[in-house]
Amino acid sequence: MQLLSFENAPCFYFSADDAGLLIAVNNTTCEELGYKNDELKDKPLSTILSLPSKIFFQTHLLPILKLHNFAGEIFITLQRKDHQAVPVLINAQREIRNDGSITMYAGIAVHNRKKFEDELVNARKQAEEMLRENTALAQTTNALQANLEELDLTLSIAKKQNDELKQFSHVVTHELQEPLRKLSLYTSMLESEGKQSRKFDLESVIKKLTRVSQKFKSIVHGLQQYTWLSESSLKIKKLDLHKILSVVEAQLREQFPNVSFSIEAENLPEIEADQHQMIILLQQLLSNAIHFRKENEPAIITITCAIIQQNKFRHIADKYKYEDFVRVEIVDKGQGFEPEYGEHVFELFKKLHVQSGEGIGLSLCKKIVENHHGQIFAESKPMLGTTFVLFLPLKRHPLATVST
Amino acid sequence: MKMMKSNRILCVDDDADDLLFLSQAINDVSPETEIVQALNGIEALNYLNEIKRDNSPLPCLIVLDLNMPLLNGMDTFDRIKADPELLEVPVVVFTSSRNPRDKAHFLKFNVQLFTKPDNVIQFSDIVSNLLSYCRSQAG
Numbered sequence: 001m002q003l004l005s006f007e008n009a010p011c012f013y014f015s016a017d018d019a020g021l022l023i024a025v026n027n028t029t030c031e032e033l034g035y036k037n038d039e040l041k042d043k044p045l046s047t048i049l050s051l052p053s054k055i056f057f058q059t060h061l062l063p064i065l066k067l068h069n070f071a072g073e074i075f076i077t078l079q080r081k082d083h084q085a086v087p088v089l090i091n092a093q094r095e096i097r098n099d100g101s102i103t104m105y106a107g108i109a110v111h112n113r114k115k116f117e118d119e120l121v122n123a124r125k126q127a128e129e130m131l132r133e134n135t136a137l138a139q140t141t142n143a144l145q146a147n148l149e150e151l152d153l154t155l156s157i158a159k160k161q162n163d164e165l166k167q168f169s170h171v172v173t174h175e176l177q178e179p180l181r182k183l184s185l186y187t188s189m190l191e192s193e194g195k196q197s198r199k200f201d202l203e204s205v206i207k208k209l210t211r212v213s214q215k216f217k218s219i220v221h222g223l224q225q226y227t228w229l230s231e232s233s234l235k236i237k238k239l240d241l242h243k244i245l246s247v248v249e250a251q252l253r254e255q256f257p258n259v260s261f262s263i264e265a266e267n268l269p270e271i272e273a274d275q276h277q278m279i280i281l282l283q284q285l286l287s288n289a290i291h292f293r294k295e296n297e298p299a300i301i302t303i304t305c306a307i308i309q310q311n312k313f314r315h316i317a318d319k320y321k322y323e324d325f326v327r328v329e330i331v332d333k334g335q336g337f338e339p340e341y342g343e344h345v346f347e348l349f350k351k352l353h354v355q356s357g358e359g360i361g362l363s364l365c366k367k368i369v370e371n372h373h374g375q376i377f378a379e380s381k382p383m384l385g386t387t388f389v390l391f392l393p394l395k396r397h398p399l400a401t402v403s404t
Numbered sequence: 405m406k407m408m409k410s411n412r413i414l415c416v417d418d419d420a421d422d423l424l425f426l427s428q429a430i431n432d433v434s435p436e437t438e439i440v441q442a443l444n445g446i447e448a449l450n451y452l453n454e455i456k457r458d459n460s461p462l463p464c465l466i467v468l469d470l471n472m473p474l475l476n477g478m479d480t481f482d483r484i485k486a487d488p489e490l491l492e493v494p495v496v497v498f499t500s501s502r503n504p505r506d507k508a509h510f511l512k513f514n515v516q517l518f519t520k521p522d523n524v525i526q527f528s529d530i531v532s533n534l535l536s537y538c539r540s541q542a543g
Contacts (some may be wrong), residue, residue: 004467175500178500180522181500181520181521182421184522184523185425185521185523185524185527186526188522188523188524189524192524192525194432208421311514337474338474338475338479340479351473
């Protein structure tokens with residue numbers, strides 16, 4: 001059996017003395033580095049080291065060897081005769097002998113590993129770059145989202161104010177016109193007293209004039225209430241709707257002392273809202289239901305609630321953010337109204353029934369609901385009753401500190 | 405002015421004062437005319453349907469206000485139009501609205517719109533004008 005020869009072993013194997021001169025160099029090393037067999041003997045070790053490795057050798061490797069007599073997994077770059085670089089991973093062992101010490105070096109070329117390492121480093125750099133870009137993107141997306149929410153809110157407010165202004169203008173130009181005309185008519189009657197064939201009963205004309213000025217007063221009062229709702233800022237706090245309902249019920253008993261009515265409510269949640277406005281809201285809706293009950297029947301009103309998720313974006317298309325809303329349904333079996341007036345019923349001074357009051361109650365309700373960024377709808381059929389559906393957010397949005 | 409027989413006029417208006425005024429003004433011009441009052445579209449349609457059922461003669465004229473609760477003038481007119489018998493009855497609109505669009509809307513159906521005046525003298529003139537649309541009925 002042939003003794004194991006290190007000459008042609010598949011590795012670099014060479015030794016050097018303390019002076020740094022090569023003592024033995026195996027065949028593989030010579031071949032890999034492009035030297036003939038004996039070319040390297042007695043030459044300085046630095047001959048086969050690349051420049052950076054020469055420096056590394058002196059500053060790092062030698063000191064370690066002198067200290068520990070061993071250095072493992074050291075990465076150096078050898079230099080071929082034609083100056084090409086060869087990346088090598090070596091172990092070095094120093095042996096102290098009688099006549100001095102020699103250091104043995106054994107290693108393998110790691111071209112592929114170097115390539116692999118370079119690729120890893122590159123990949124890591126790219127990943128870090130992507131992470132940076134991602135973070136910046138995420139921040140931009142968040143900022144954009146916040147901007148969109150604010151924009152949608154602003155659009156809501158602007159639309160609401162526009163609607164209210166339109167209603168206000170309508171009231172001033174139309175609702176007030178009729179009383180004005182009557183005023184003119186009756187005063188013309190007084191003027192024509194004696195000039196016309198028919199005599200007007202002075203007393204009745206004066207009564208009518210008084211009535212007309214009352215009508216003016218109530219229209220202006222209604223407008224004042226409507227305006228007041230925009231001017232006051234909301235005082236938001238957590239409200240127990242059951243408690244609010246009790247307060248309202250007590251008010252209704254006073255308002256309708258001889259009327260038989262019952263209000264059933266279940267599942268009323270806690271909600272962040274303005275207490276004063278919520279009381280007005282419920283009071284108006286329930287008082288309406290009682291007022292327009294069927295003749296000779298008690299008013300029976302049921303209130304049910306459900307928590308739902310609704311898209312908080314009202315005006316920007318294709319944007320979605322779902323928040324908790326409470327859907328409140330207030331149902332009565334009273335006189336109802338023609339279904340086509342479902343939207344108009346919330347207009348300022350709209351009267352659908354003969355014995356209507358001033359007609360501002362429901363427009364106040366709509367205003368209050370919209371102040372809280374909710375919605376209100378009405379469905380009805382004559383003689384079959386009316387259902388009011390309200391959507392109110394459970395929590396007050398932090399952006400929405402502007403009252404409208 | 406056309407000669408009018410004793411006839412029936414249906415006045416539809418939610419305002420009691422205006423109804424009274426209108427009735428008195430009509431009777432000043434035409435004392436033999438019978439006046440039926442309805443406070444809104446629903447009442448008016450109920451009355452007309454009752455007349456049809458009893459086979460009584462329809463009114464020779466309907467004077468229609470526009471802004472009324474329960475069922476307003478436009479919607480009432482739509483329902484009258486939809487009924488082939490009621491379609492025969494002439495309609496005039498007597499309203500406080502000065503909106504030219506309202507006038508144009510009704511002109512499309514050959515219905516005149518008169519604006520309620522703010523002056524007692526104009527009232528009589530307008531009422532005379534109104535009455536000229538009254539169609540005398542046989543029997």
